[in-house]
Each structure stands twice: as C-alpha cells, then as structure tokens.
Amino acid sequence: MKNWIRIFLVCFVLIGGTAFFVYQLSNQFNNALDNLSASSFAIAKIPPIHFFDKTNKEQIPTSTPETISIPAVSTDPISTSTPETISTSTTPTDLKLSFIFPKKNNEVYIGCTYQLSFQSSSAIRSLVTALIDAGVRKPIEPFVSGLASENKIEPNSKSLDWEVGEVWPGKYYIKVTDIHGVDLRSDVFTIRKMPSGISADEREKICKESDSSSFYLLDKL
Numbered sequence: 064m065k066n067w068i069r070i071f072l073v074c075f076v077l078i079g080g081t082a083f084f085v086y087q088l089s090n091q092f093n094n095a096l097d098n099l100s101a102s103s104f105a106i107a108k109i110p111p112i113h114f115f116d117k118t119n120k121e122q123i124p125t126s127t128p129e130t131i132s133i134p135a136v137s138t139d140p141i142s143t144s145t146p147e148t149i150s151t152s153t154t155p156t157d158l159k160l161s162f163i164f165p166k167k168n169n170e171v172y173i174g175c176t177y178q179l180s181f182q183s184s185s186a187i188r189s190l191v192t193a194l195i196d197a198g199v200r201k202p203i204e205p206f207v208s209g210l211a212s213e214n215k216i217e218p219n220s221k222s223l224d225w226e227v228g229e230v231w232p233g234k235y236y237i238k239v240t241d242i243h244g245v246d247l248r249s250d251v252f253t254i255r256k257m258p259s260g261i262s263a264d265e266r267e268k269i270c271k272e273s274d275s276s277s278f279y280l281l282d283k284l
Contacts (some may be wrong), residue, residue, distance in 0.1 A: 139275050167250035174258050175270035180222040190214045190239050197234040197251045232256045
C-alpha cells in the first residue's frame with residue numbers, strides 16, 4: 064500500500080511540474096506576440112515619406128576654378144652653387160708595383176746579399192715576401208731562404224736587402240703582397256751555389272758581379 068502512495072506522489076509531482084512549465088511557456092509566447100503586434104501597429108502609424116525630384120527646382124551653385132599663377136623661371140645663367148669636389152684615393156687596383164731586380168734569367172748566389180728593388184705608383188710602407196720554388200710552387204721557410212716574411216720599407220725607399228740562405232740551387236721567384244692585399248711575383252731567376260774552395264776575395268767578387276746587374280737596371284731607370 065505504501066508503494067502505491069509513493070508512486071502516486073511521484074506522478075503527481077511530475078505532472079504538476081510539467082503543467083506549470085507549459086503554463087509559463089504559454090505566457091511567454093503570448094507576451095512575445097503582444098509585443099510584436101504593438102511594434103507592428105506603431106510602425107503602421109508612421110506617415111509615409113514623400114520624395115520630390117528637386118533637379119528642376121534647385122540650382123546647384125557653380126564656382127569658378129581657382130587660377131593658380133606659376134612664377135616665371137629665370138633663364139639667366141647664374142650659378143648659385145659651387146660644384147662638389149670629390150677626392151679620390153689610390154685603390155689596390157690603381158697600385159702598380161713591379162720588380163726591377165730580380166729579373167728573368169738573373170743569377171744570384173747563396174750567401175750573397177742583394178737589393179730586391181721595385182717600383183710602384185705610390186709609397187709602400189711594408190711588404191710581405193716569400194721565396195717560391197718555381198718547380199713545385201711552394202714557399203721556402205724564411206729561416207731557410209733568408210728572406211723575411213714581413214718587411215718594413217723605409218720612407219722614400221723602394222728596395223729591401225736579402226741575404227740568400229742555404230736553399231737548394233734551382234729556379235725560384237719572389238712573391239710579394241702589399242698592405243692593400245695586392246699580390247705580385249717577380250720573374251723566375253736562378254739561385255746558384257757558391258763554388259767551393261775559393262777565397263774570401265773571390266767570393267766577394269762573385270757577389271759583386273752578380274749584384275752589378277741590379278745596379279745596371281737601376282741606372283737605366
């Protein structure tokens with residue numbers, strides 16, 4: 064008996080809640096319809112707007128275009144500015160450097176001191192030099208060749224001293240790089256071994272004779 068009472072109460076609550084929800088939904092729907100009807104009625108009372116063609120009744124004022132006067136340009140050849148002067152400096156491509164000694168087929172002897180002379184289009188402050196084996200085209204170490212890798216050139220001087228080191232006799236050339244990074248090379252020359260069994264005077268004479276070619280070229284310049 065108690066179970067039936069519980070079932071009845073549950074059904075009553077469900078049916079009552081459903082009926083209350085339907086009632087509320089119906090009221091909201093009716094209110095929405097009433098508001099929509101009132102809006103439509105208010106819009107219907109607004110008087111219609113009449114459009115008139117005013118193209119024939121109103122005149123559009125026209126304005127005269129503004130005249131802009133352009134001042135005349137003077138044709139008198141009067142110059143008021145000074146031409147700009149652009150100074151140019153010597154670039155690596157403008158630098159011309161060439162060897163005076165050694166030249167092609169010159170002969171130098173081991174142990175002799177020579178002046179490596181050159182000419183250039185501008186002053187040279189320093190040179191990076193290397194003695195190159197003309198056969199294998201590999202540089203000789205400075206402590207062997209006697210030619211320093213870095214050489215400071217005295218002002219107004221275009222030569223440097225070289226005491227030929229104990230290198231293997233053969234064909235060589237000198238590669239030079241200046242401070243601008245410009246590389247050049249001398250002609251191929253020959254390094255010979257000093258004859259053995261000669262006196263100091265004879266040795267000095269050989270050095271002077273082989274060095275005389277460089278002074279001869281300088282005298283011609």
